[in-house]
Amino acid sequence: MQKANSKSLTAISLAPKFAANNYKPPQLTIMQQFYLLIFFYLSAILGLAAQPVGMAAYPNKKGLRAMQLGEGKLKIDGLLNEAAWQEAPIAEGFTEYEPAPNTPGSFRTEVRVIYGPSAIYIGAYMYDPAPDSILQQLAVRDEVSGSNADYFTVYIDGMFRQQNAFHFTVSASGVREDASDGDQLWDAAWRSGHQILEDGWSVEIEIPYSQLRFAPQEQQLWGINFERYIRRYRESAYWSALDPEIDGEVQQFGLLYGLEGINPPLRLSLTPYAASYLTLENGQAPSFRASAGADLKYGINESFTLDVALIPDFGDVQSDNLQFNLSPFEIYYTERRPFFTEGTELFGRADLFYSRRVGSRPSRASWASSQMDSTETLVSNPERSQLINALKLSGRTQKGLGVGVFNAVTAPAYAKIESEKGEERSIKTESLSNYNLLVIDQQLRNNSYISFVQSSVLRSGGFTDAMAWGTEFRLTDKKNRYVLSGSGAYSRRYLDQELYKEEIEDGFKAYLNVGKIQGQWRWSLNQTVYSDQYNINDLGYIGRPNYLRTTANLDYYIFKPFGRYNYMHYNFSTYMEQLYKPYNFSRIEMNAQVSATDKNFLYSFFNLAFQPLGYVDFFEAREAGRAWNKPIWGRIRGYFSSDYRKPFALDGDISYRPFLSANPIWKNAYTFEMELSPRYRFNDRANLVLSQNLTLRNKNLGYVNRLADESIIFGQRSYQTMESQLTFNYLFSPLISLSFRARHFWASVAYSDFYVLDQTGDLLDSSYDALHDQNYNAFNIDLIFRWRFAPGSEFNAVWKNAILSEGQYVEENYGRNFQQMLEDNPLNQFSVKLLYFLDVPRFGKELAKRF
Structure with a gap:
């Protein structure tokens, strides 16, 4: 077989080779637009399956009824003193998970849930006979669980698939942590307040519906759980008990019912940035x-989200932990660029994706020095290709079908060579390149899936x-x-x-x-x-x-x-x-x-x-x-x-x-x-x-x-x-x-x-x-x-x-x-x-x- 001598590539798309003999580049639509069309098409034909209605279908699960917020408003200050909180049903009876599984929690905990037209509210009261012993170390956001502080967490499975959940945590010092299906780098926009009281501490959380995923149904049924962590005892207790001998936590959640008349809102956000750098050498x-x-985020529907990075800049991310390598194998370095770390859990299927390849060393960088004669010197040889743009499309339908698309484009790279006479010439070390990844993942019963x-x-x-x-x-x-x-x-x-x-x-x-x-x-x-x-x-x-x-x-x-x-x-x-x-x-x-x-x-x-x-x-x-x-x-x-x-x-x-x-x-x-x-x-x-x-x-x-x-x-x-x-x-x-x-x-x-x-x-x-x-x-x-x-x-x-x-x-x-x-x-x-x-x-x- 002979390989074609030329390839067709535009700034956004590339034509793949389907055969080596008599290769002719097919005329493709722009790749990123093509992926968008795939997502719109899937969203239209798949639809959403109806959820089971009411608690009757799940007799072995704990249930909590959410109360609708009336005309008043809630002040998110951690004080549960509004009348609405007093009228809301209480979730209590927490069971220890660590260090003594399946035993009652040390102290009483009460949790209430209220829902309004645009957000859901969680109020928790953690009773403690020694409030001066409540540990309150401050920590960087998303590092609550590693700090020396008590905390409260709510877990929400809005699509009620019993496999994935969002979690929102507030510590006794007011530090927040959130995650999407275990993705600790996911950051949502939500509010909280906390108070240390005479008989314990309390927390109030407001989560806009735009930060959650749930189906457009008149009556909602969500999976939910609450966790209280008492740091001085290293005690973790859950409202709906978790058994450590059972694989899978989300399947052991309780149920939140009573949510009526709420619909997934338009999820559209824009995060512009401006940066400046001064380099001294x-x-x-x-x-x-x-x-x-x-960065643009657009919720195509309640299931799918489009993330686009326009002219991304990652010059301020933490430096790599460089290593010395005598082995014949490449060293694996952790990805630290936020766009490539947030919301990428689907892209790990089959171990085909390592995001650091995008914008990595040009493929002909080492080859460039062999193209010089004895009178020339290598003036510059870029270590990285410039990222032009990148997008992610990901989500999962109510039927459990997850789809993820990643696409990125990097610019050509050139090495500069100078002769003894001062004449310069350039050698292309990387072409305009397009990186694509498509993942289709169907969740099945009992925490099963196929991708x-x-x-x-x-x-x-x-x-x-x-x-x-x-x-x-x-x-x-x-x-x-x-x-x-x-x-x-x-x-x-x-x-x-x-x-x-x-x-x-x-x-x-x-x-x-x-x-x-x-x-x-x-x-x-x-x-x-x-x-x-x-x-x-x-x-x-x-x-x-x-x-x-x-x-x-x-x-x-x-x-x-x-x-x-x-x-x-x-x-x-x-x-x-x-x-x-x-x-x-x-x-x-x-x-x-x-x-x-x-x-x-x-x-x-x-x-x-x-x-x-x-x-x-x-x-x-x-x-x-x-x-x-x-x-x-x-x-x-x-x-x-x-x-x-x-x-x-x-x-x-x-x-x-x-x-x-x-x-x-x-x-x-x-x-x-x-x-x-x-x-x-x-x-x-x-x-x-x-x-x-x-x-x-x-x-x-x-x-x-x-x-x-x-x-x-x-x-x-x-x-x-x-x-x-x-x-x-x-x-x-x-x-x-x-x-x-x-x-x-x-x-x-x-x-x-x-x-x-x-x-x-x-x-x-x-x-x-x-x-x-x-x-x-x-x-x-x-x-x-x-x-x-x-x-x-x-x-x-x-x-x-x-x-x-x-x-x-x-x-x-x-x-x-x-x-x-x-x-x-x-x-x-x-x-x-x-x-x-x-x-x-x-x-x-x-x-x-x-x-």
Whole structure:
């Protein structure tokens, strides 16, 4: 087959290749408009199924009737003193979930629900005989559950699918937290008030209907639950009891009924932003840039939402935790850009989507240097492609059909080359590119689902095009005791002929799991297969393909307190791994571990791991089919975390892994890792966390070089890494915070001996002697002042300092190394950014009143 020499691409859409022979680009409509039409079409033909009416259909569930708000208004101040609150039915009788499941909560809790024409209101009264003991630490928004404070949470399943829910939390210090189906980065626009009282504390919550999802029906039936958390007892109690031996929480919610005559409102919001950046770098003139854009959210109907980022800017996000990499595999970095982290739970199906690919390093960036002659120099070579725009369409119908669409466009990238005569020319390192993802996910009964996923990256001008198709499913029995789950995917890439000899690359993966998911005893068996040419790295992430793995797990849980413990979990697991092509044995590993929480809330974890047959490594040599034989090893690991209720707390992790071999090359070879993380809470406003990680790899062995005669050189080295991180937070109020984060990562590699890898996978002595020592430093400071001055609106001021230092001189003294690193060229960036949330329908009404 021959690959076409040209491709058609517009600023918004790309024409995919359907065949390599006689390829002619089809005339497509604009891709983003095409996806919009899909959503409108699905919304029109699917409709919404009628919900079950009334409590009679669910005799085993708790119920609460919501009361309609009359002509009066509620002041959201935390005081439940309006007449409407006194008349509303009460939800009470909370049951403990932790630390003593299925026992009554320590103190009485009363919750009432009122609904109005545009919002639902929740009022909760948490009685406490010692109100001066209520813990009230301030925290950054969405970090309530990790703070030293009591809190109250309402969970709402407005579509009543019994699988997904929104949650809204308010702490005793007034800090808010919200999540959509577990997505902690989702931020809704809602209000709350709280009060510390003589006999406890109270909270009042107003949630606009525009922030929820429910069907347009005259009579509503919602799933609902309430949680009260008493921090000093570490006690979590729910109105509708949750059994820890049952898999799935939403299915155990109670019911909210009595909601009549409310309809899903128009959900349309605009969040414009403006940002400016000042960059200072030694030896260069200061640079200034400004940007502006907007995020648009539009509720197509009560089920689907369109999110559009117009000229997005992510220059103020937290710096990456850069790592030093000697392995043959790419490092996975966490996504931090808000648009790519919010509301993306659907896009994780079949593991085909890694959002950091969008706007990542141009595909021909490394190739550019090979296009110069001896008289030219590389002046600039962009590390990232510029994102032009991006959109997400996602939602789920009342029938449980979820649809998600992601589309993004990035601009072409060019490297600049300059000749000795000062003449400049450009080389294209990335074309105009379009990234697409489509997910269709049907929820079934008993927390089951089946999904289909399709992804594509389409580039013009002879660059690589990539496509993948996948599926994922989860099926449980009626009692939700056993599960059969799995996934599969197929990838196809039309390769860039400037970079690859092959024209097309095809691959697949498959995963199948069966297990018991309920009760104290649980088990699972699963099989994973990745073919040798499976590659989704244009829009997904795969660390390594070409292996088969068979895994068995056995778990035993003790949920109820006994003796000195509140909770205990035993686990035994083992897996066997083989190469997919050729079909060769690789390793067997066994793990045994126990974790427990005692009465003083000290969490501890102990683990033993063993590879009894060693490890035949088919990847470290960086050549297909070449094996490297590693010896037997064992590992012992322990971890502890003390009680965070105390002002001072400490986390610790230590592990030791020796290699066991008669070969003198491996004598005294081991890996030792230790991490200590003390934290101190000065008061309810200020806290500090210090984390220190040290990894020592004595007589470590690994790949070094490939010689002209095809010899593969390995080296023995002393390989050490040290990571230090300091985080300090100061909360001026629940809405105003100052966060300081400094991180230093240091890696040093000093070689002592070199070996050549023979065809049997063993290492033989070599006369090779070249300098490969490395000293690597990555240092970052992030200082962020954040003011959330209105729901959905915020002002950020950020200072970022970054130093990246690499060299071949290894400094053994940490202090001297740190001092020398600071003398390198630092990059300082100062930025301010303003985002303002506009609820368009409400904004329109306000304008109408004024004019």
